[in-house]
Structure formats: structure tokens, C-alpha cells
Amino acid sequence: MQKAQDAQLITRIAAQDQAALRGLYARHQARVFRFLLRLVRQEAIAEELTNEVFMEAWRHAASFEGKSSAATWLLSIAHHRAVSSLRRRREQSWNEEEAAEIADAEDDPEVQLQKTDKASLLRRCLEALSPEHREVIDLVYYHEMSIGEVSSIVGIPESTVKTRMFYARKRMSELLKTAGVDRGWP
């Protein structure tokens, strides 16, 4: 139902129907914006990239074949926009970002207390992952994408999707272990 409605909207966008773009935006802006914000970490840049994503959807709606879902299509555009933006900014390397320190001697008591909470620690570890690891985790856990869909969005083989997710989870466990939480895996 959702997929059919999205496909209908995209067909109308291909005919330059602005109301249809409003509809598609209303349905997917939160997903796209959050996906981008998690990668680029700055709201202003995430908003700019979100607009670029929907602008590209406006321009290239006619090329949407409906083989994938609209969400997969939009996130695929968003992925490429985010990668370009990160490379352009050179603030962090897409592939080689150093994981942030979990422990920080300067933390105030409240933060120290939060760090003892396992859930908070887990979230801090998620934040400390490299963008590519964080991206695959978000796509699988939050956006509920299948292996094939992640492959399509990120532009990597399905086998790499599986190993990337595996290593992302391993890295998260290592970071937790460093912070004093041994999950017993790997």
C-alpha cells in the first residue's frame, strides 16, 4: 500500500506535480533528514542535503522504475550526497575516521554517571563508530532495510553488507569492553 502510494507520487512528480513532491516530502523527510544528520552531524548541512535529495527526486523521478521502494531510492541518493559532502568538507575521512574516546577525564559527575548506564554507553559507542559502520547499523536497525536494500543504497555487494555489519557490531563490542562492559561477544 505504502509502496504503491509512493510510486504513484513519484509518477506524478515526473510530470512536475509540485503537490506530489509535497506528499513525498511529508512521508519521507524525517527518514532522510535523520539518516543524513547521523552521517554529517550538522543540522544545517543535513537540511541542505535533504533538499538536494528531494530536488534530485524532482529532476529524476522519470528514471524511477519502481524496482526498489521510494525509501531505498531516496536513501541511496542521500548516501551519495553525504559521502560527497563529507569528502568535500574533509572534516573527517569517510573510511578512516578515528573512533571517539569513550572515557574522558574531563567529564563532569553527571556524564560519568551516564557512562555507567549500559544503555547510555551503548549509544555513545554507536556515536563513536566510523560513519560507514554507523550508517550500516542505522540502515539495518532503524530503517529496517534488508541486505539487498542496504547493498543498493550504499552501492556495495551483499556479501560486503553482511561483513560490514558484522565488523560494525564487533567494533561496538570492543568499544563497550574498553569502557568496562564485557558483553561476552565476540
Added chain:
Amino acid sequence: MSEDETTFSEREEIEMLLPWYVGGTLDATDRDRVERYLAHHPEVRRQLDLIREERHETIMANEALPTTPAGALDRLLASLPVDRPHLWRRLLDGEGLRAVALLFSQSAPRSVRFAAYVAAVLLLAQGVAIGAFMLKANDGAYQTAAGRDGSAGGPSFFIAFTDAASSAAVTGLLQDVDARIVDGPKPGGIYRIQLRTGEASPSAEEALRRRLAERRDVVRLVLPAKE
């Protein structure tokens, strides 16, 4: 070492599939493979709890994020290269209504808040539009707010639809009264509709207006639009 150069044990291969198994997005072949393995290696089930924990915190972290700032959609629309004649032709066919209905069809809390914000802005704009309409009607220098389209055909009305009105309900209503949208949406979500049939007497026109107004599930506002 790259992500693809390692040879993995069967257990590791199964572990790789578990995030999708937990999320219910694994295809049938892989799901059967995982379930067969879990049946013989119950100790691996502990992994499922770890994954649920990771999944929960990932969802929480994402849901804590904002959505696009107010005005972002307006900025996007303002930057679009619009093919106006084509767009208007489609709007005049009434297809634009579907997107209006879709805008209010999301159920996520943030989306609802966004929709409520948009609705509030539209209602405010509608008040201004109606006020201007009444002032013009009273000073004898009336001119339709919706423009000059639709001069041929039957009586016309300004109409606004309820937030809950589905596109099917709107289309059905228009078919019931044999009308079409000739202009809009204007500020406040107001459209101008016109009957396809010829002129009607004032009493017949008022009867039709009342008939439209009675459809409160679909119609929020209906006013005669005199030429």
C-alpha cells in the same frame, strides 16, 4: 584487510545474518538456515538479545533526532524549476488534492506535529483569505479570489476540505455533484469548484451549497463564488 577477504566459519556466517533475522527482513532461505543452526546451537541465541539491545538503542538514538526545520519545504519548493502550465493543468484536474490528503496521512508523532503546524498555518491564512473575500464582496467591487478561470459552466463555489478527507472521498464528492476543481489550492487550502452543468437558479445553487456543507466528513468550508 578488506571486509571481503576473510574466510568465515559457519557460526560467523550465521552471526552475520542475525541482525536481519531479528529485524524480520531476512529472505526465506537465509531465515531457514539461521533457524536450523539455532536449533542445534542454542548458545547462539544469546546473540539475539545483544542484537535486540543494539537495535533498541539505535532506534532511540534516531528517534531523539529532530526532523527538518520549519520552512525547509518552502525553501525547497521555492528553488524548484517549475513547469507552470503543466503543473496547473494537473492541479486543475484535481490531482493535487491527493497530496494534500497524503500530507495528513502519516501517523508518526513528529509527523503529526508537523502536520498540525502546517494545518495551523493554513487555518490562519484561510482566515485572512476569507476576510479579504468578505470585504471585497461588501464594498461592491467584488472580484473572485480564485482568478478568472472557469467562466464557462455552472455555478462555482469556494471549498476547503477537512484534514481527514481522503482523496477518494473528495473525488467521490465531486463526482456526486458533477463538479470539477477549476482553481486552487489557494492559501488556507481553498479550492474553487465549478459544476459542469449550466446555470442554476439561486435557490438551486443554495441547495447545492447546503448539500456540500452537510458533508462535514469531507468539507470544512463552502461558500458561493459569484462572478
